[in-house]
Amino acid sequence: MSTSEAGVLSAAEFRERVAARELRIGIVGLGYAGLPLALAFAEEGFPVVGIDLNAERVAAVNEGRSYLVDVPEERYVDAQGRLSATQDFGVVGELDALTICVPTPLSKTRSPDLTYVIAASQAVAEHLTNGQVVMLQSTTYPGTTQELVLPILEEGGRTVGLDVFLGYAPERVDPGNAHFDVHNTPKLIGGVTDECRARAEAIYATIVEQVVPVSSPMVAELAKLHENTFRAVNIALANELALMCDHLGVSAWEVIDAAATKPFAFLPHYPGPGLGGDCIPVVPHFLSWRLREYGYSARMIDAAHEINANMPVHVVHKIADALNAQGRAIKGSRILVLGAAYKPDVHDTRESPSLQIMQDLLARGADLRYCDPWVPTLSLGDSGIESVAWTTEEVDAADCLVMLTAHRQFIDQPHWDKASLVVDTRNVIPAAEHVWRI
Numbered sequence: 001m002s003t004s005e006a007g008v009l010s011a012a013e014f015r016e017r018v019a020a021r022e023l024r025i026g027i028v029g030l031g032y033a034g035l036p037l038a039l040a041f042a043e044e045g046f047p048v049v050g051i052d053l054n055a056e057r058v059a060a061v062n063e064g065r066s067y068l069v070d071v072p073e074e075r076y077v078d079a080q081g082r083l084s085a086t087q088d089f090g091v092v093g094e095l096d097a098l099t100i101c102v103p104t105p106l107s108k109t110r111s112p113d114l115t116y117v118i119a120a121s122q123a124v125a126e127h128l129t130n131g132q133v134v135m136l137q138s139t140t141y142p143g144t145t146q147e148l149v150l151p152i153l154e155e156g157g158r159t160v161g162l163d164v165f166l167g168y169a170p171e172r173v174d175p176g177n178a179h180f181d182v183h184n185t186p187k188l189i190g191g192v193t194d195e196c197r198a199r200a201e202a203i204y205a206t207i208v209e210q211v212v213p214v215s216s217p218m219v220a221e222l223a224k225l226h227e228n229t230f231r232a233v234n235i236a237l238a239n240e241l242a243l244m245c246d247h248l249g250v251s252a253w254e255v256i257d258a259a260a261t262k263p264f265a266f267l268p269h270y271p272g273p274g275l276g277g278d279c280i281p282v283v284p285h286f287l288s289w290r291l292r293e294y295g296y297s298a299r300m301i302d303a304a305h306e307i308n309a310n311m312p313v314h315v316v317h318k319i320a321d322a323l324n325a326q327g328r329a330i331k332g333s334r335i336l337v338l339g340a341a342y343k344p345d346v347h348d349t350r351e352s353p354s355l356q357i358m359q360d361l362l363a364r365g366a367d368l369r370y371c372d373p374w375v376p377t378l379s380l381g382d383s384g385i386e387s388v389a390w391t392t393e394e395v396d397a398a399d400c401l402v403m404l405t406a407h408r409q410f411i412d413q414p415h416w417d418k419a420s421l422v423v424d425t426r427n428v429i430p431a432a433e434h435v436w437r438i
């Protein structure tokens, strides 16, 4: 690499600036992925600016207010005023390194919507200066970094690898996980050139215990997709076992726990009401979508999707069967759903199967209530609905209790002793004649 380009630090100078914590870092998108990253760099001693279009989030960061479950307000104190936020991309020109963490949703037809990545990359490119390192961290289809972001950065006449540096470092955060965070989750890094990768490694190595360099951005993009596909496929396998066990009259959980006593070559996954969250239901489709271009059909991904996407329907049928066995119908029955969030102890309802199940129950005429200490209100279709309190009275008044998300509060206060009928999709309620499982 030439070091003579105006404004481009030599590799050694760059490292010195990182070591002195003088590198000015920008994080574009202050959500579940971006905010913890911004705080981690600020806590480490770097001056950090978060750039977000959302005025409320920008104000919250500047006032040290938390809006994410995984980010306690004490972290702003630890950052000692080194983190600020703005809506103005003009600040990009004052920074040395930027990470883009904006959303990458799927459209209704399950094709990737890259409009946020394109908009953020264009806004960065407008203020790009020589020597800057740009990392994409949003989850996306293989090829995005080099085929989509690189040309945008080079529009102004700069060359990636020479004037500016570009790479991909996938986000692997697991919200609500008390054991793994930014620091102890290994960071994959693929650079467009060796120098792109080396500079990104130097930056991330300051906050991550293990940086794992890979040979290209596409390897890093694919590794992220494969991790999440692995999980979606294994959950589908567990869900299919539950469907088969339903016919055979045994507990899928007992079968899985028995299989898991094998000390090698088995990794237990468990059934549930369907996939939720921003990653597992969504991410495998980035891969299958891209491969369609090559006439390749990702059969495993499609089969897993079909099984997982059908689980909410199966749960509603199970509720209908359970009520029917007591001479009742869904219509007119008071049904108390436990859990709107997609997994325990988070307030995230994105893609949560609970929403589909509740909507289906409402459409069938249920007198529906839900309880979720993490989700006080919900919009279901056109109407808003409020969580009821977790009390024995609510349980007592329900014709059917449906366990969808095993929040700690439910487990710690097991009011279900009072329930006359239970459908448990998580195997957390002790077996009894009135307890049905999926």
Ligand SMILES: NC(=O)c1ccc[n+]([C@@H]2O[C@H](COP(=O)([O-])OP(=O)(O)OC[C@H]3O[C@@H](n4cnc5c(N)ncnc54)[C@H](O)[C@@H]3O)[C@@H](O)[C@H]2O)c1
Pocket: 028, 029, 030, 031, 032, 033, 034, 051, 052, 053, 054, 057, 101, 102, 103, 104, 116, 119, 120, 137, 138, 139, 140, 171, 172, 173, 174, 175, 278, 279
């Ligand atoms: N949430 C997770 O657990 C998780 C885990 C792994 C990977 N990811 C990936 O990380 C990426 C970000 O996800 P997230 O959960 O943090 O999303 P999020 O919705 O929580 O936050 C994204 C932020 O980006 C901002 N934004 C949107 N467009 C912008 C633009 N053009 N310029 C500046 N800011 C913009 C939004 O206002 C929002 O604050 C996605 O690709 C997601 O798939 C998320």
